[in-house]
Amino acid sequence: MTIIERLQQYKDLEAHKIALIVDEEQYTYGQLYDAILSMESKNISKIIDLGQFNDGSKNKVLLIQRSSFVEQLVQWLWGLNKGYISMVCHNEMDGAYIDELARIISFEGVPKSADFGVLTSGTTGRPKPLWRSESSWREFFDTQNNIFHINKDTNIFLHGSFSFTGVSNMVIGVLWSGGTVITTSSLRPNRWIQLIETYHVDHIYALPTKLRLLVRHCKRKLDSINYIIAGSQVLDRQLMKQLELICPNMEFILYYGASELNYITYCTGKEWLDREGTVGRPFPTVKIAEQNGVIYVTTKYHIEGIPDTYTVNDCGYIDSDGYLMFNGRRGDVINKGGYKISIPEMELYLQSLQGISEVAIITINDDIRGEDFVAYVVLEDNAELSKIIERIHHERSSVEWPKTMLQIPMLPLTECSKVDKRKLKEWYNKG
Incomplete structure (x- = not known):
């Protein structure tokens, strides 16, 4: 059955079931299917x-x-x-x-x-x-929906453009299951919270960048949330604890994937806390291997024109229990006068420091050492940047100190909910 045939089936059987809510507008499966035809x-x-x-x-x-x-x-x-x-x-x-x-x-x-x-x-x-091909998504929907606990009763909130592969795949996957997608064009987390409460949302799909915005603005419990599904950007224990406080009934599911390869691995929040740095074990039918520190993935649910075993040049290793420990993309390293600094590891360290709410590192050219790095940070209320810098100088060797740390009120995000490091570099170069 194709995606369109599936939607037609829902139109025939449950035409009045809500498929999509965008702010105040609601669209039933019947209306959505008719809009496609008309x-x-x-x-x-x-x-x-x-x-x-x-x-x-x-x-x-x-x-x-x-x-x-x-x-x-x-x-x-x-x-x-x-x-x-x-x-x-x-x-x-x-x-x-x-x-x-x-x-x-x-x-x-x-x-x-x-x-x-x-x-x-x-x-x-x-x-x-x-x-x-349509089948590269369609034939995997039942597998991913089972892992993510998505079914016809699901009310999922997400935010972002349909052009982002993660969003479009999740939206079509939820519609495939007969569930309901809730979204908004608003960038205000208070609006997200309002929609979550109004429509009794039970799933949230978001990258950690959006989850950090949510916890910063949420001052009450969101008891309806049963699952939070998050992509494998920089995650930290503080964020996990904050999510557990505002969503006491939720199970956290972290996944690792790539536009070229679909979903690759996943784990629960508990598994992540037990093995900090992991992105989990493979989805059913997916296989992973490591060669010279580079991750190779074997799956048939990939883009056209590549072999079934492929790498996007992400780095990591597989531990003795089969969990993938993720080290970032190859080349995601600063060569500071011959000393190699991992950007993901440094971002994770800075993110763990008390007083830092969000962080992003950009690489800059340095006349003496070749490369250096700048850290942009969003601080929590009452945190002092000077004290954070003092702690870094105490805990890390001088070669690992950022050239400078710049405080900003919010990290710029792309439509794909990822930190817009190109914009950060523009700001730095203009400064």
Whole structure:
């Protein structure tokens, strides 16, 4: 059964069941399916006609340029239904880059087996197009939904653009199960809390950056939350303890994945606390191996054009119990006069310090040592940066001291909920 056929089934059987809530607007499964069928081609964004494949089938890419979550979702599903290869552009991509992306796609072409495209997050450079078959998601939905405890009764809150692979996969996975997705365009955590309480949300899907915003602004318990699903960015014990206080009934589920490879490993919060630094054990049918400190993943649920065993150059090792211990991406290291400093390890250390709420490290050029680093921090109330710096100088050798630490009220985030380090570098260079 295809994704569209699944939605049609829900429309036929439970047309009045709520599929999507965006702020004050509610959309039933019947309304969502009808919106897909009734959409007209004149409302779509940009089509790249790549001619025909050898067998005469259409080869058209639909570049979706909409900021509205509902429009992004409906156009993506419409393209899937019509046989277009849909790709949602990040809102932060300007017109010049979208034109450049169209030229790249026209030049490189699209694999015949592709049903839609996804974009990398672009945190380290320009977003790149990747191509997927529908089955690479669809055939894994039951597996991931079982791990994440997602079913027809699920009310999940998430925040972010549908262009982010993690969000789009989760949204379609929840709709596949017949559950309800709740979201908002608002960046205000108080609005998130209001929606969570109003609609009795039982799941939250978010990266740690968003969870830190939530705990900073939440002054009461969210008793309805049963599960928090989080991607494997920098996680720390303090955040876990804060989440346990405001969501006393929740089970924490941490996952590690990649746009190229889908979900790879997962663990519970308890497992993470027992093995700090782990990203868990493999999902069913997924295999992992380590070679020279680099993680290799074997799965059939990957993008088109790569082998079943592949690496995205993430580093780590597998412990004696089969848990993957994650060390970051290869090259995520500062070479400070020959002394190697791991950025993920240093961020984790700084994040653990009392008084630091959020942290991000950027690499800078240094005339003497070649490379150095700057730490941007968001401090908790009443924390003093000078005392934190004093503690770092006491606990770490001088070669590991940041060149400078800069206090800011909030870390800039990309639409993919990741720290926008390109913007931090711009701020530093302008300063």
